[in-house]
Amino acid sequence: MSALKERILKDGKVFPNNVLKVDSFMNHQIDPSIIREIAREFYEIFKDAGITKIFTIEASGIAPAIATAELFDVPMLFAKKTQPSTLANQERYETDVHSYTKNVTSRVIISKQYLNADDVVLIVDDFLANGEAALGLIDLVEQAGAIVAGIGICIEKSFQDGRTKLDAKGFKVHSVCRIASLDNEKVTFLED
Amino acid sequence: MSALKERILKDGKVFPNNVLKVDSFMNHQIDPSIIREIAREFYEIFKDAGITKIFTIEASGIAPAIATAELFDVPMLFAKKTQPSTLANQERYETDVHSYTKNVTSRVIISKQYLNADDVVLIVDDFLANGEAALGLIDLVEQAGAIVAGIGICIEKSFQDGRTKLDAKGFKVHSVCRIASLDNEKVTFLED
Structure with a gap:
């Protein structure tokens, strides 16, 4: 069992509405050894994919993404x-991402400078649930004419439909842990 | 000259109102080798300070902070x-941070669970200008009864008063690069 799974069983807290709180080691306080192990796993899976860039969304994706980027030796x-004050409208790609947890839609942006048609992109994020964040990132990559080589997820809520949506579109998704259920305040992994 | 300084001279862009744009390698696209070098420098400076936690603010502080935490082997x-949906009012410390660049005041919060009176904290952030973010983080550490052992800054705008404020309060501040001036769209380091 991976260190992440062990840590979820030990320190993850299940709340109503399928909320899994992992803020003691993943997305508020962060354990760098867990992040490093996740990055190594993404590297093993995607190392031969010709990745030129690791791509994520602020804020919780940044830690696993920078650790992964270091292993791939890419930005x-x-x-x-x-919206940064120094980035004009015509200099950016933008898309909307809806969060079901917070029930808000956020406009997310990147500078056109940093993704282009030569890029082969590995998308990294902490959670995959309804897939809204991943689909938003994919949209940005495709606006830039770049290729999505894969999607690396730390924690997948396999009982929600994000994974199914990404599989249906033919993307290669690798999740360090896949959660089959959070019923009865208990974490059950898919392969258990 | 450090890799960060070289990169600022090569790729940093100076905008009106003393804005230094480093989003090609520091706070939008991020070069992991620069982040690693910054982390190593913070480790060298503060390695004997008994640090138990690295503390930053989302989003641009996360990359240097997680790389630093890995070297210190602390969270x-x-x-x-x-405000996370799963964190009640009485479970958090909060403070207000004003951004002069964006002219907004943000309420920032941490869970009380993750800082306590036993902690010896190294604060890490990407920029130090007016010191508002650093002072906000210091306030949170002090609310928790923990000790601020030092403040590690990637880029200090030494012509603004943040550094002076922190020095006056007796904090040990280490900045990887200190900018004396951004006049005439040119970056001049303090020691040049």
Whole structure:
């Protein structure tokens, strides 16, 4: 069992509405050894894919993405939820990402400078649930004419439909852990 | 000259109102080799300070903070600008941080769980200008009864008053590069 799975069983907390709180080691306080192990796994899976850029969305994706970028020795790019004062409209790609958890839709943007048709992109994020963030990132990559070589997810809620949507579109998705259920306040992994 | 300084001279862009845009390698697209060098420098400076936690604020502080945390082999904690749905009022410390660049004041929060009186904290951030973010993080550490052992900054705008404020309060600040001036669209380092 991976260190991430062990840590989820030990320190993850299940809340109503299928919320899994992992903020003691993943997305508020962060354990760098867990992040490093996740990055190594993404590297093993995608090392022969010709990756030129790691792409994520602020804020919780940044830690696994920068650790992954270091192993691939390529730049990391994160999509921003707020508009930098120094980036004009015509200089950016933008898309909308809906969060079901927070029930808000956020406009997310990247500078056109940092993704182009030569890029082969590995998308990295902390969670995959309904797939809205991943689909938004894919949209940005495709606006740039770049290729999505794969999607690396730390924690997949396999009982929600994000994975199915990405599989249906033919993307290669690798999730470090896949959660089959959070019923009865208990984490059950898909392969258990 | 450090790799960060060289990169600022090569790829940093100076905009009106003393804005230095480093989004090709620091805070939008991120070069992991620059981040690693910054982390190594913070480690060298503060390795004997008994650091138990690296503390930053989302989003641009996360990359240097997680790389630094890995070297210290301690957890990283980042203050959040939005309120997680799973964190009740009485479970968090909060403070207000004003951004002069964006002219907005943001409420930033941390969970009380992740900082306590035993912690010896190294604060890490990408920029130090007016010191508002650093002072906000210091306030959160002090609310928790923890100790600020030092403040590690990637890029200090030494012509603004943040550094002076932190020095006056007796904090140990280490900045990888200190910018004396951005006049005439030119970056001049303090020691040049």
